[in-house]
Amino acid sequence: MESEKLRETPDAPLFSYDEAFSRNLGWVTAFEQQELRYKRIAIAGMGGVGGSHLLTLTRLGIGAFNIADFDNFELANFNRQAGASLSSIGKSKADTMAEMARTINPELDIRKFKDGVTDNNINSFLEGVDVYLDGLDFFVLDTRRKIFSLCHELGIPAVTAAPAGMGAAYLVFTKDGMSFEDYFCMRDFPKDKQMVHFLLGLTPAGLHRSYLVDKTRFDIKNQRVPSTGLSCELCAGVAAAQILKLLLKRGPIYAAPWYHHFDAYKCKWKRARLVGGNANLLQRFKIAITHRQFERLSNADHPPLPVHSRAIEAIFDQARWAPSGDNTQPWRFEIIDDSHAIIYLATAKARSIEDFYDFDNGVPTLLAGGGLLESIRIAATCHHRDFTWSLDSEENGVYRLVVNLPKNPTLKADKLANFISTRSVNRDLYRTTPLSDEQKRALMLTLGDEFSISWHETFLERWQQAINNAMATDIRLRIPEAFKTHMAILDWTQKFSLAKVPIWATGLDWMTCKLMHWLMKDWRRIDFMNRFGGGTLIAQLEMGLLPGLFCSSHFIIYYREQDVVTSQKYLQMGQTMQRFWLTATSMGLVMQPNTATHMFSLFGQRKDVFTNDSNMLLKSVRLGQRLMNQIGKKPSQIAFIGRIGYPRKQRSSSRSVRLPLTALYAKEAPAKTKPSLYDYYHSIFDSVIADTDALRNECYKLRYKVYCLEYDWQKNSNKFNSAQLEKDEYDTHSVHALLRHRETGLFIGTVRLILHPENATTGVFPVHKICTENNLQIPQLVPLKNMAEISRFCISRELRRRVADTLRGSGYTEEELAFDRARIIPAMSLGLISMLFLLAKQHNVKQWCAEMEPFLIDLLAKLGIYFDPVGPLIEFHGQRQVCHKLVDDWVNRISQERPDIWEIVTDKGRYYTINNSRYQSHTNVTIR
16 A cells, blocks of 8 residues: 655646636535545545546545555556556556546545555555445455445445446445445355346346347456446546535435436436345346346357457458358468468368358359458558459369568558458348438449449339249258258357357247257258248248348349459459448448349259259249349349348347457368377467566466356455455465467466475475375475475366367368367366476476366376375365375476477476486475
8 A cells, every 4th residue: 555645846837726626616615625625535446437436536626535456457448447548558557547636636645555455455445534435347246345344334435336338327325324235135145146236236227228239248257248438437427426415414315225327328317215225026036037148148259359469460360250151261371471471262162061052163252252352451451551462373172362461651541441340241120211322322333344233122122032032042941952051050059150150140030040950950850841841931931031121122233244254253253242241331231142042043044953852943943034034134144142221220149250360370281280289289379477467467367267256266265355366375485377378368277386485494385284184194305495386277167168169160170170179178288287397497396296186187197297196085175186296207207108298398398307316205204
């Protein structure tokens, strides 16, 4: 804790408190303003609302503050936190906000608590405080509860104001009203339910719920919820008004169980008395429903935005959002240097995939490749890069495209770049509002001289195209040739699919999706339903007729010339289609390509035999003739066909997303050449020694995530604190390491090595205490200072799953993916062990011990890494085994039995080499 009061200096401008805050007078008296000057407010948290609280109250004339925050500013804080800026990234929030407040009032008396509020300093934090103002992160519940409990005990008024959508919800707690605990009723509930209690207790009216446009971003379980700067500022305003009334003792205070909620978006205000707080029967019902909703929402996975060190990687990372048939992403990248790359574009046949829709030897793949090229061109402008490409070669359905991205400092960013990742196929019903002439002209201009377009926007024209789409839907759902593709590309579990199409994004209703899931498990079920169960009527209605009617217009883009279309031309056409689509997206329009309609009409015109079902062959002929009669041109003259319009809703409920960039890097002969375990590990992970405060904080955060959230050990120990950093007394003489996933930059695992402090004798390791309590004996070597204990060896389950998901769709066969999945978990453990060896070398550690779960002992044994068990299994956060080992013995055995494992854990001998002079051991010495 630091206490600072800035005095006037010779170089500082003359400051006058009375003049600085004179414009407050009128709303407060001159006497009241002087009263405020000598009041002290405690604010925990200097982030979103906390920073705004401090600045608002400073401008009100409050003269003293206790502020607490352990965190530093980062880029993700920019949208809402008053102190977040480019100049403050990486800087202490407490220091930054204190400095900003002192530039308003240099006379401020500010006491800073830069470790946050802990059990050790909570009394000091509230000492001499007139009012406590809650600015803690929403998810910090334990410290919040402790502070409010102590405030109630000491009779300190407390205010909490939370950003709710685009409004502010707030509560006031006084010594004569309900306590925080009595109102929120959190005790005896697990943390995820406590968060729901806190949310609904703050916002019983729920004014903000109706305009949450993307529910998947509201992920309480994984502690990611949306928030806006405008709501934080509103919170600061309403909280300051309540504090002014508390400090000056004027005006009514509606303390809990009264709640207050103002919503600026809906222009609504609600104040009411929630009798009994969350114990209210109706409130308990809301909590139960909301908890189940949040459980479902937490399954949506939005990985963090990747950070790339090279411009070309950032360009390709943005361009990978280009459209491809059924989200197949048929491209792989080979980055040569910062300005050159090669794209390998493979047809379905070349990828040994049965894709019914990749017709005419991969025309859809070439169109998708053109869309990718245009996306690269547009993304490159944001990095001041020109763009050229050439089709270098084609062999067995694999097209080799050479890309050049030279620097051009004068190049301006293309505004369409902002829409590359937000553009998506929308299969829902649209509004029927017609496109304006200006919009149609802008879209036509994207087509250049090689294409023309016709619009079909009257009710009759839309009905005709809707019938065509329904016919195409009927054909593709009745033929077994398409059934195999549908089974391969539909994702029945994820609403946001990395390499497939989520069933929820097909336009079918919930009941139809469930029925289709059951039917599509066996073609015989589909065939029976088609013959005797009403066939495809529901699908035709929901995927063809209704979407075809409910849109602004259908459009058909034609070739102007009838020349033979080459691969080069298809790629160029794909570029044009992507530019057309992105331009529509920039106008707020959405689109759905009608590829099946075009494909089956083309088959019908040419009388192609694409199925053994003669009825469907005849139907395709009728479809081709019908379309030809409507447009006066042959289907072979069509380049692209689709529908367009204004979306009925902005909510994003389901869509295809994309594989991470690393999964799209070209891999040379993956089916034949499997990389060594060493190369495999280093292609995915980095090991990092946590030798800075920032990196150690990452260790503590990760430990909190694993031990407090994923395993819920918090109730068993008071070490887990509101700062969401899991720390204990052993960290003062420990060294730490982290495991980092290269693609996402996520730290997914950590481990520490507890060292023997100088001048210590016994009892410096956790194992001392455990062995004493369980009457165990453990070998002890001399000197004791060369001993260390392996501790906090953990990998996050959630992050491990996220890393494993990046393997999907990487271009490998199922056999090769299974090979990768079998390697990835052991690779994570070996990465942490490699850091233990490096730390052992740096700190002259010759022997170590640990308390380990049996499954981890077995996993390491399978990898050739053996521990010597000491005594029976013991109970310590579950079943544990005390283990011990000489480091040299460990390395010696691994090098002999598993040289592939030795390569990783010692980095081919660079991290640790065997000491041939054996370290003398003394066994059967009881640790006391």
